[in-house]
Amino acid sequence: MATELRNSGISIVDGVPWGTHFCTFYETKQDLLDILVPFFKAGLESKEFCLWIISNSELLTQQEAMSALQKALPDLDRHLSKGSLELVEHDQWFLVEGTFDLYRVAQRFKEKLDAALAKGYVGMRLNGSPAWLYEEDQKELIVFEREADRVFHDLRLIASCTYPITESGADELLDVAGTHQFVLTRRHGDWAVFETPELRQAKVELKQLNEELEQRVIARTRELRALSERLRSAREEEGARIAREIHDQLGGALTSLRWDLEEVGDVISKPADSAQLAALRKKIKVMMTLTATTLDTVRRVASELRPTALDELGLVEAIEWQVLQCENRTGIAVQYECSLEKVDLNSEQSTTVFRILQEALTNILRHAQATKVTITMKEEAGEFFLAIEDNGKGITEGEKSGLRSLGLLGMRERAHLIGAQIDVIGMSGKGTLVTVRVPLTESAELMEDVQ
Numbered sequence: 001m002a003t004e005l006r007n008s009g010i011s012i013v014d015g016v017p018w019g020t021h022f023c024t025f026y027e028t029k030q031d032l033l034d035i036l037v038p039f040f041k042a043g044l045e046s047k048e049f050c051l052w053i054i055s056n057s058e059l060l061t062q063q064e065a066m067s068a069l070q071k072a073l074p075d076l077d078r079h080l081s082k083g084s085l086e087l088v089e090h091d092q093w094f095l096v097e098g099t100f101d102l103y104r105v106a107q108r109f110k111e112k113l114d115a116a117l118a119k120g121y122v123g124m125r126l127n128g129s130p131a132w133l134y135e136e137d138q139k140e141l142i143v144f145e146r147e148a149d150r151v152f153h154d155l156r157l158i159a160s161c162t163y164p165i166t167e168s169g170a171d172e173l174l175d176v177a178g179t180h181q182f183v184l185t186r187r188h189g190d191w192a193v194f195e196t197p198e199l200r201q202a203k204v205e206l207k208q209l210n211e212e213l214e215q216r217v218i219a220r221t222r223e224l225r226a227l228s229e230r231l232r233s234a235r236e237e238e239g240a241r242i243a244r245e246i247h248d249q250l251g252g253a254l255t256s257l258r259w260d261l262e263e264v265g266d267v268i269s270k271p272a273d274s275a276q277l278a279a280l281r282k283k284i285k286v287m288m289t290l291t292a293t294t295l296d297t298v299r300r301v302a303s304e305l306r307p308t309a310l311d312e313l314g315l316v317e318a319i320e321w322q323v324l325q326c327e328n329r330t331g332i333a334v335q336y337e338c339s340l341e342k343v344d345l346n347s348e349q350s351t352t353v354f355r356i357l358q359e360a361l362t363n364i365l366r367h368a369q370a371t372k373v374t375i376t377m378k379e380e381a382g383e384f385f386l387a388i389e390d391n392g393k394g395i396t397e398g399e400k401s402g403l404r405s406l407g408l409l410g411m412r413e414r415a416h417l418i419g420a421q422i423d424v425i426g427m428s429g430k431g432t433l434v435t436v437r438v439p440l441t442e443s444a445e446l447m448e449d450v451q
Contacts, residue, residue, distance in 0.1 A: 006123070006158060009042025010035060010184070012193050018123060021152045023161040023176060025185040029059045032162060033068045034191075035184060036127055039160060041072050043125040044079050048158075049116035053128035056090045059164060084121070093128070100133075102144040106151045113157050123156030131163045138175070145179035223409055253294040260287050315343045315350040316377070319357060319386075323375060326361050332370060338377040343384055344440050352414045353386060353436060356422065359411050360388040360434045367399075368392025368432060384438040395426035 005015030016022075026032045036052070043050045054062045065087060070076045079085045093108070094100055113124045133141035145161070152159050163176060165185075177183045183194045260283055268280075310318040316338060323336045345353065357375070364370050370392030377386050400408060408424055411434075415422040420438040427433075 007042045007046055009038035012191050016158060018156045018158065019153045021149045021159045021180055022182045022184065023163060023180040025163050025165045025183065027165050027186055031186060032059060036160070037068050037072045039125065039127065040069065040085065044073065044084055047122050049121040049124045050085045051112060051124065051126040052087045053093045053126070054087060054089055055129035055132055057129045057131035057164065058162065062087050062089065102140060102147060106144065106147045109157070110151055110155060113155055117156065125158040127160040127162060129162045142175055142179060145176065149179055253290055257287055257290060310350060310354055315345060315353060316340055318354055319377060322357060330365055333372045335372070335374045337375070340377060340379060345384060345438060349418045349438055352418045353438065356411050356414055356436055357386065357388060359407050363407055364390045364392065370431065379440065382440055384440055386436040388434045389431060391431045394428045394430055395424065395432045400424060
């Protein structure tokens with residue numbers, strides 16, 4: 001049964017879970033309408049398919065039911081044209097070739113629900129009155145209600161059964177009440193509800209669960225907003241850094257080359273002696289060195305934006321390149337262990353794994369106070385496995401869940417998007433272990449085709 005409460009539309013009942021099967025004992029036609037009109041109104045407004053079976057045992061006609069609904073729902077015609085509501089006559093629903101088959105009728109409710117779900121409705125609510133079976137076979141009535149209760153229990157369905165009190169004896173009413181989760185009835189002119197202990201407990205548990213889920217959603221939303229702000233800030237910082245490098249290094253180098261080229265142009269535009277030619281050759285050599293340095297800067301900036309090794313050589317070589325970059329730039333000793341020559345990950349998965357590695361190494365450099373890092377990459381139990389372990393101070397549980405953990409949150413979000421599992425384990429004074437597991441498919445080409 002789905003773990004959510006639906007609006008019953010009935011003021012004394014409030015919310016009920018899917019799979020609810022209840023009955024109403026009523027005296028007058030107005031009693032019946034007082035319960036069923038708001039019941040179906042709430043269902044239609046909640047995008048549920050509604051089925052109202054007008055049984056022979058009811059005190060109203062199909063036209064009277066339609067007229068009462070029209071008063072409560074001015075846009076009833078719209079629901080009817082969409083097929084969101086069906087009013088069905090007794091024989092049309094309960095009898096098949098003039099015969100009542102209780103198991104077949106109970107199963108028809110499930111078939112109707114399946115059709116409604118296929119059309120996009122969130123579920124179904126229905127009402128019918130099996131009270132006409134009193135005159136046929138009271139035992140068969142009870143068997144039918146029990147079978148209906150069994151079928152309804154695990155479905156996205158809310159079922160109401162209605163019984164006229166004036167045509168039912170006390171024993172019969174007690175038998176019927178025992179086959180439903182709760183009973184509505186008139187007492188001294190007021191409606192009263194009698195629930196089973198099981199239903200009361202289920203509603204309490206569902207309420208608690210919904211409150212917990214709401215708190216988790218709030219916390220998750222807060223995290224995602226913080227992550228979004230962190231990513232925006234990181235993009236701005238990265239853009240500013242790249243702009244500075246382009247302006248300071250590339251701009252300065254290109255300006256110097258322009259001045260040198262102007263000087264060369266002045267020299268070659270006039271007759272020159274051997275000393276001037278020697279100075280010119282020296283100038284050109286300096287220009288070539290500056291050009292090579294500028295090209296290295298361009299390649300480095302481009303590789304930070306998108307490592308060419310990842311596209312040209314693959315994930316294994318890209319990680320090996322990143323390991324060398326980390327050692328050269330940070331001075332931290334990095335031990336790299338890889339038993340793979342090729343990894344069957346698609347482009348998105350490879351990029352995600354590489355970015356997680358970069359983020360993990362950045363966290364180590366900023367926070368871990370580590371002197372050694374071990375990176376292991378292998379295939380294990382049908383999964384690609386990557387481990388990044390350092391010998392630093394070790395991340396704490398508070399640090400993993402605090403605002404400073406946005407880098408970890410970003411890593412988890414990246415992993416989630418490709419169906420990977422990421423774990424971060426901190427050991428106080430011994431370091432931090434980050435592991436990434438990505439399920440492998442038969443081939444990277446197959447994954448690309450699926451995408």
